Amino acid sequence: MDEANAILLLSCQDQRGLVARLSNFIFQNNGNIVHADQHTSKSGKYFFMRIEWELKGFALSREEIPVVFAPLARQYDMKWDLHFSDYVPRMAIFVSKHLHCLHDLILRRHMGELGAGIEVVISNHPDARELVEQFGLKYYHFPISEKNKDQQEVCELELLQEMKIDLVVLARYMQVLSGKFLENYGSRIINIHHSFLPAFAGGNPYQQAYDRGVKIIGATGHYVTQQLDEGPIIAQDVIKISHRDTIADIQTKSKDLERVVLARALRLHLENKILFYGSKTIVFE
Amino acid sequence: MDEANAILLLSCQDQRGLVARLSNFIFQNNGNIVHADQHTSKSGKYFFMRIEWELKGFALSREEIPVVFAPLARQYDMKWDLHFSDYVPRMAIFVSKHLHCLHDLILRRHMGELGAGIEVVISNHPDARELVEQFGLKYYHFPISEKNKDQQEVCELELLQEMKIDLVVLARYMQVLSGKFLENYGSRIINIHHSFLPAFAGGNPYQQAYDRGVKIIGATGHYVTQQLDEGPIIAQDVIKISHRDTIADIQTKSKDLERVVLARALRLHLENKILFYGSKTIVFE
Amino acid sequence: MDEANAILLLSCQDQRGLVARLSNFIFQNNGNIVHADQHTSKSGKYFFMRIEWELKGFALSREEIPVVFAPLARQYDMKWDLHFSDYVPRMAIFVSKHLHCLHDLILRRHMGELGAGIEVVISNHPDARELVEQFGLKYYHFPISEKNKDQQEVCELELLQEMKIDLVVLARYMQVLSGKFLENYGSRIINIHHSFLPAFAGGNPYQQAYDRGVKIIGATGHYVTQQLDEGPIIAQDVIKISHRDTIADIQTKSKDLERVVLARALRLHLENKILFYGSKTIVFE
């Protein structure tokens, strides 16, 4: 008996009867809807939906669903994705010298809180090897210089393909991935930026925040695009600081924030709760 | 041409096909859904929905909708309410000596931010009369003593009925309304409590918070029931305090919070975004 | 008997014995310290202090304090200001078409929460006159065009001088004050910016936030300098938004935030709790 759920993410131009058509599709195949979220953008009247139903008792097999759904999707010119709740995505974590987010993800995995497998940790530094291997995980060290960067990215891409990685997470990875890398890696990449974007994009946001004298600092989990720090934002949070906080204090406070915000962004992605609208996200929390 | 929307709030035991039936009802009458939210409780498998559609082009008149919908509702044993987005509810505000929430509501009304009419302000004190009348609003003073309380409540109820009041808001009203009053006033009453319930229920929560040495204080907007401070919670928020804050400081900080939390609770109620599940609320934000 | 306190704000290069010298100055004149806050910047070793003591029983009169203190201040090359807690600063509020912050300040004054007198409201629009005058306050309308701006600023400055205004508050005033105005108006000016600076500086931050798809919006209370939106920050706060929030929703949420943040910034200023370090503030909360 199939205990998993099917999750359909779709978007298209808004039209009368869309919800009726979609809910009928599920009902007529004997499906039981457990969650449904929808949103219609005011500007442009674009329709977004996430619909989740039980596979138990559903008339269509996992393989049949996309086949039967496709004509309906074509009729409305939908963008759509189908997921199953029991699939455990294969994740690669990229990291440099700041290891707090990596640590956090490893422990969430260890506690069974992370809905993904950490298949490999990739770093341009050797520092994290011991910790990573101690938890029985694979570690690859790709030192990056100006000269070897292109070649190393090719190797990294090969590794990701070979390991069938579904999702790359940049857990404070301090190298900018090339446009070529982003193009060749077909799927989404999630990054944690240690500021409240769009404030303090680019390098050393702790220092920037300190110099500007802000009273609140933040962290942003977002998808990576070729425009550095301008990809669609998934999650953000902030914490108060004061004139008493040195840059070291700001870093300490921020690290707690970065861990929580990255974990939240990842959870939303892994639960298939995110759709895209231009450079923005629709997040069905 | 009717530019308003219809809003249906409903709840019933969860069943296969519910969403399909409901969306078909709207689609077959040529309605365009602009918002739909649903929730199924894990415990008890109870289904909640808020569905909003355009009256423009809808095949049924405002009067016909409940007539045509009723058989469907009966079939699923639904609790349901129908609202129209252009109806401006008639509100009465009860207040005692602390006037910050009253002030706030008056100014929101003045700025066109409040989706309700302030038909009357009722108080057991004369203090607010000048301010209220200055804004062209009606003010009734019902002094309350142990002896006259029952009689005064009868008068208040008569006034509410006469003025066709849809909603009573207790904006820091320091008298406990009797069970009799609550029974006789058929509709919902919203209260702002100046603590993070269930902490510091009852009298003088500022003092209680100060004495306990908490590091955060809060405010709670909730519906009133016969169990004091135990009604369904609509909205809550908090603010940090420290050992430096005297009771006067706590009060000053709290007053800002109370204004914002009461306004948020009111907005959610007035936008018909709240359903009930036992002593809890489902809030479709 | 003088029930007020003296408040000394000072800063200078850090040196051994500074606190001892300052506390001795007060003790030897029979003063009782009720608050003292100090901070030494890590970078540059600069010392900041706010010290508040009772005038009751103090050996020096209000006039004598600066005379007796001056030699000590010179010795350490201090910047310093002396304030008395019973002085009620004279405030002018500048406003344009968005009146929520003005409303808020008027009502705080009405409730006795604002430690300043609202001597005059100045606007480039006539809209707020009725509300302002209804509360017995003065209203001056200075329409601004490209052509008359310089001349109108001269008139405004004359009015501020004539009225002995200590503090100008820009409560959503949509005109940029000229460098000349800032130079000629000797004291501080406080502005509320409707974003989390430095994000979304400049015009229409609501739209900017909406377009970028941020998940949190903010407000910033800051001193005005000739660099637009780059003055020393006093207070900031944020609130969560989602893809469901239209620009109108963002505005509604932000307005609550702006009122609270401006009031907080003002309170800190009026309680003489702010010192300056370059373009940053030291805020002794």
Added chain:
Amino acid sequence: MDEANAILLLSCQDQRGLVARLSNFIFQNNGNIVHADQHTSKSGKYFFMRIEWELKGFALSREEIPVVFAPLARQYDMKWDLHFSDYVPRMAIFVSKHLHCLHDLILRRHMGELGAGIEVVISNHPDARELVEQFGLKYYHFPISEKNKDQQEVCELELLQEMKIDLVVLARYMQVLSGKFLENYGSRIINIHHSFLPAFAGGNPYQQAYDRGVKIIGATGHYVTQQLDEGPIIAQDVIKISHRDTIADIQTKSKDLERVVLARALRLHLENKILFYGSKTIVFE
């Protein structure tokens, strides 16, 4: 050359000249104050101070300071403690089955963020042994039953004494320590409670929060006293929840909060920033 700082925490009845006497004590011994915080309670006029100065160049050795300071302390009937910033307290962590806080502390130690040594982990369950030993830390398993509880506490106390433990942290330890244990263990014990105290004291606060339908949950770091969940509060924080959150969701959100709040409470304790006033804390952040 001694690069550490001395930190003096003291409290006594407020008197004229206290700050002068204290700062003179340090100045006359050639000390350089790097931080000073003070607070006078409005009720009872009680004075609290934390003063930190450089040992470099100070005229008194570490051993001499208390000897020379004692007469001054006696004169004002002070409670006082002297600490040195380079001392690394020896910590024991008690844990049961929920390991997220333990994990977090281990990794903070691993990253060099925790100003204490984790000398031993004590548990009434065997579950955490592998993780703990993997990081080279000691693990003791003391199974607790109704019958053996008294005896096991004796053994635990012996172990703590033998290991010269300065601080016990209850990182979600599900056994109530007996009054006898608390009396015999002379120092402070810090607990993390998974609710916003005083709301939801006692068992299963997640369930309590769910049943009450609150819109915000919290966590509280506090010192342990014989009155369960009533000890002095050090730090609190909250996070929003909604009707969509199941008890499992509440737990997941809370766990992130508990980790951060416990770490913050610990940091404040380890930096000697906490004084006591009855059952409340003065926290010099």
